Amino acid sequence: xxxxxxxxxxxxxxxxxxxxxxxxxxxxxxxxxxxxxxxxxxxxxxxxxxxxxxxxxxxxxxxxxxxxxxxxxxxxxxxxxxxxxxxxxxxxxxxxxxxxxxxxxxxxxxxxxxxxxxxxxxxxxxxxxxxxxxxxxxxxxxxxxxxxxxxxxxxxxxxxxxxxxxxxxxxxxxxxxxxxxxxxxxxxxxxxxxxxxxxxxxxxxxxxxxx
Amino acid sequence: xxxxxxxxxxxxxxxxxxxxxxxxxxxxxxxxxxxxxxxxxxxxxxxxxxxxxxxxxxxxxxxxxxxxxxxxxxxxxxxxxxxxxxxxxxxxxxxxxxxxxxxxxxxxxxxxxxxxxxxxxxxxxxxxxxxxxxxxxxxxxxxxxxxxxxxxxxxxxxxxxxxxxxxxxxxxxxxxxxxxxxxxxxxxxxxxxxxxxxxxxxxxxxxxxxx
DNA sequence: GCTTCGAACTTTAGCATTGAAGTCTTCAGG
DNA sequence: CCTGAAGACTTCAATGCTAAAGTTCGAAGC
Numbered sequence: 001x002x003x004x005x006x007x008x009x010x011x012x013x014x015x016x017x018x019x020x021x022x023x024x025x026x027x028x029x030x031x032x033x034x035x036x037x038x039x040x041x042x043x044x045x046x047x048x049x050x051x052x053x054x055x056x057x058x059x060x061x062x063x064x065x066x067x068x069x070x071x072x073x074x075x076x077x078x079x080x081x082x083x084x085x086x087x088x089x090x091x092x093x094x095x096x097x098x099x100x101x102x103x104x105x106x107x108x109x110x111x112x113x114x115x116x117x118x119x120x121x122x123x124x125x126x127x128x129x130x131x132x133x134x135x136x137x138x139x140x141x142x143x144x145x146x147x148x149x150x151x152x153x154x155x156x157x158x159x160x161x162x163x164x165x166x167x168x169x170x171x172x173x174x175x176x177x178x179x180x181x182x183x184x185x186x187x188x189x190x191x192x193x194x195x196x197x198x199x200x201x202x203x204x205x206x207x208x209x210x211x
Numbered sequence: 212x213x214x215x216x217x218x219x220x221x222x223x224x225x226x227x228x229x230x231x232x233x234x235x236x237x238x239x240x241x242x243x244x245x246x247x248x249x250x251x252x253x254x255x256x257x258x259x260x261x262x263x264x265x266x267x268x269x270x271x272x273x274x275x276x277x278x279x280x281x282x283x284x285x286x287x288x289x290x291x292x293x294x295x296x297x298x299x300x301x302x303x304x305x306x307x308x309x310x311x312x313x314x315x316x317x318x319x320x321x322x323x324x325x326x327x328x329x330x331x332x333x334x335x336x337x338x339x340x341x342x343x344x345x346x347x348x349x350x351x352x353x354x355x356x357x358x359x360x361x362x363x364x365x366x367x368x369x370x371x372x373x374x375x376x377x378x379x380x381x382x383x384x385x386x387x388x389x390x391x392x393x394x395x396x397x398x399x400x401x402x403x404x405x406x407x408x409x410x411x412x413x414x415x416x417x418x419x420x421x422x
Numbered sequence: 423g424c425t426t427c428g429a430a431c432t433t434t435a436g437c438a439t440t441g442a443a444g445t446c447t448t449c450a451g452g
Numbered sequence: 453c454c455t456g457a458a459g460a461c462t463t464c465a466a467t468g469c470t471a472a473a474g475t476t477c478g479a480a481g482c
Binding site for chain 4: 423424425426427428429430431432433434435436437438439440441442443444445446447448449450451452
């Protein structure tokens with residue numbers, strides 16, 4: 001019944017398209033003229049500087065590395081969830097329910113907000129996950145407008161499995177960083193995150209200082 | 212002719228769903244019981260630790276901050292490209308062509324690999340962009356199997372506009388980091404990126420050491 | 423009590439993407 | 453030449469998403 005069988009093109013959602021991105025270049029290590037070979041970070045930044053005067057290469061290094069890294073990580077997560085016959089989209093739902101804590105219940109609307117998609121999309125996603133036995137869906141009898149999505153035992157176990165794989169991967173990923181470096185990195189990223197969250201950019205891209 | 216008009220729900224592709232994610236919480240700062248309010252990073256990590264024994268909170272801090280940050284940034288980029296009547300998807304194509312350098316030409320297949328989507332999707336995307344005048348599409352007369360996608364003047368100007376906005380945003384984002392910190396951050400991220408790229412994870416999520 | 427409004431979810435139509443099949447061109451043999 | 457195979461792109465059916473309309477329930481006003 002393997003619905004997701006590591007097709008190396010899958011992961012329909014959750015940064016849908018990325019799975020493919022990582023595999024293609026490595027087919028022919030020799031042929032220099034024909035195999036495109038994704039440009040390295042340095043090449044990319046050099047090109048940007050060439051075409052756009054006044055770009056700060058240091059800033060661009062941070063931003064571009066961040067984006068690429070995140071993409072690669074999502075590809076990795078996609079492969080892992082695929083081995084559990086799951087998509088990253090489903091994993092995201094499991095995560096939200098687990099973070100909510102026992103009794104692992106949330107409404108579709110709230111889930112939709114958390115995951116950043118429309119309520120309509122959430123309806124369909126819950127349909128699928130319910131038919132796979134990862135969650136249950138039932139009306140709230142106390143307030144019959146609402147619907148309660150609840151994690152099943154199987155859903156929880158799937159989350160634990162996925163988490164186990166993810167944590168191994170993440171530990172391996174950070175292997176080359178010392179404990180001190182990890183702390184610095186986490187702290188700096190958190191600081192950037194706060195900056196984005198506290199101050200929403202207006203249309204000009206400038207962050208509004210709220211503090 | 213404004214096709215993209217800052218609808219706060221748009222950005223069909225390029226991490227499609229994220230645009231919505233950033234807006235919802237801030238409606239009612241008072242109501243504590245009813246407004247879900249996305250859990251903070253600390254809450255999320257605490258929940259993971261509660262439900263999954265043996266998780267390294269430091270690692271999780273890095274990974275989770277990275278993911279959230281990237282999401283928020285993509286929302287910001289989406290808003291900016293929207294003001295240029297563009298989607299992030301189109302911006303990605305422009306970027307690839309600019310990085311290729313003069314004469315700003317690439318084949319659809321190569322573009323598809325770069326952006327991590329299927330050739331079929333690329334065909335349609337090029338259709339749209341050609342009809343908007345951002346690129347041209349023509350058969351390579353020297354090798355009539357191939358197709359050449361070329362950036363138009365307008366496409367280049369759009370890229371420059373988008374880049375201008377993006378660079379302002381990025382500079383603002385990193386404002387709180389000293390030059391030294393920026394260097395450290397970029398260096399660490401690059402190191403992580405190299406680790407992911409050099410060693411592809413197998414199904415167990417373990418990175419294969421290639422060095 | 424009836425109506426009206428709003429909230430929460432579902433349904434519908436349209437679009438972008440995937441995966442598979444199809445078309446067209448080139449090249450290598452026979 | 454003609455044929456077969458491989459490559460590059462396109463076409464087609466199905467999937468998952470968004471936006472907008474629809475449905476159902478609950479709460480407030482008259």
